[in-house]
Amino acid sequence: MVEAQGGESLLFLTDEQLRKGIEAMFFAYRGFTADPDRILEGKDYGRAHHRAIHFIHRSPGTTVSNLLLILGVTKQSLNRVLRTLIEDGLVRSEKGKVDARERHLHLTDKGQMLERELSDAQRARMRAAYRAAGPAAVSGFRQVLEAMMDPDMRRQYNRLKEGG
């Protein structure tokens, strides 16, 4: 049915339709980040800390270089964030055993607690959105998002999917 409609439905990809999608992304991303931002404000952390915490939680023992690839920022920028997280005892950085140049990153218990708080909030919103939209919508949502990624990022995304 998707296949059969395919050719015809593409006729409806007017600039107007596309613009709605663009604006939906804009407004939805605001909602997406709103809850963690609220939690972090006043805690002396920001969105950059959240991202680091998320992906360290996601891939415990990941290296700094790997995190750089995923986050797509400079090492100076990441380092600033990482340093405060380590100083504050949220993240533990340990020398690699096989390759001692590498630093393997883990969340401490304290880090886990903050990660929980942040991801609980973000998951709650995602869950509510999924429920409101219905199960059929969820798969479409993910398909479009995946197709929208740059190939490099899609690779990172899929590596994370498999890994976990």
Added chain:
Amino acid sequence: MVEAQGGESLLFLTDEQLRKGIEAMFFAYRGFTADPDRILEGKDYGRAHHRAIHFIHRSPGTTVSNLLLILGVTKQSLNRVLRTLIEDGLVRSEKGKVDARERHLHLTDKGQMLERELSDAQRARMRAAYRAAGPAAVSGFRQVLEAMMDPDMRRQYNRLKEGG
């Protein structure tokens, strides 16, 4: 049918599923902004200028206050952006005739040209994603995004949808 499946499918809303959605949003948003960012870099403008240009194009004659509501930034922040756009002759600001306190914003021809360049790029990516995902996915995509917005933002989003 969505209703009927609803109860069962909700069982599959594991933390894992939700986390994938969260990461998909993160990586997809990077792709979403990548093309305009590339175009703007070197032109002395940034994402903030893009947003202003987009919504002025979208609602010609809109006021500064209205733009503030949509963008969700402070007037000082918006004003800095707006000032450079006006100085550079991309945006025209004219006193309201019915209420002279208001400033009505329009894109100049030069502004239209940049808007075109930016939105062409962004639409091209959106179009490619829609095509890759298929028409059924597109509606699900928009449904989930709408459900993810804060109510205030959903109102803004819908006002734009109707208006245009």
Added chain:
DNA sequence: CTTGGAAAGTCAACAAGGCTGACGTAAATT
């Protein structure tokens, strides 16, 4: 007609979080 308040603009100061460039160190690789 005066006054209160909304809309808009401006100045100053600051912070987060990007960036580049340069440099240093330890460890691995060649």
Added chain:
DNA sequence: AATTTACGTCAGCCTTGTTGACTTTCCAAG
């Protein structure tokens, strides 16, 4: 032994967000 890699750091810059204080303009209600 020389080079490359992984990481950390210092210094400086930019964009884009923030707050606070203040002015001007204007509408509308008392």
